[in-house]
Amino acid sequence: MERIARFCKVSRDRFAKDWAEAFPEDCAGLIDQIYESIELPRRATQGSAGYDFFAPVSFTLKPGETIKLPTGIRAWMEDGWVLMCFPRSGLGFKYRLQLNNTVGIIDSDYYDSDNEGHIFAKLTNDSNENRTVYVEAHTGFMQGIFTPFGITLDDEVCAVRNGGFGSTTQ
8 A cells, every 4th residue: 555645633723713613602612622532534444445534523414404514634645646535435325414515625735725724524414314314423424535646748737725615716
């Protein structure tokens, strides 16, 4: 296996800012507890392709409900690689839990963005069977898979990223 990436936490200040925007009702003391308990993504077995992202808090989603979840995680990776994020297979299969952008694409240059490359997950329970999803804190809810990518022969891009969602098309 090629070792091409490393997960780490965003800074405490970055996490606190992003958490307060996503969940304005939470107090600063709770944010500190959540930040301290964040677990870095990891594979479950030697044969696992995906790195499990663990829920920083417990959450419940009724059918049709959505949550925007700051993970507290960033990913450094070598050029030529991308991290693709998907719901954990069991949650997608049992509950139709979906990422709102279907597949999260984390580019290698996202790590150095102003927001420290903070990875978010916006999840929706798209159940058509009236099933409620409950995810306990510190259990896997999303998985990330690193994969190499190529570019076209005539590619001459020299722009530099500075931001997250949609920042490369502005």
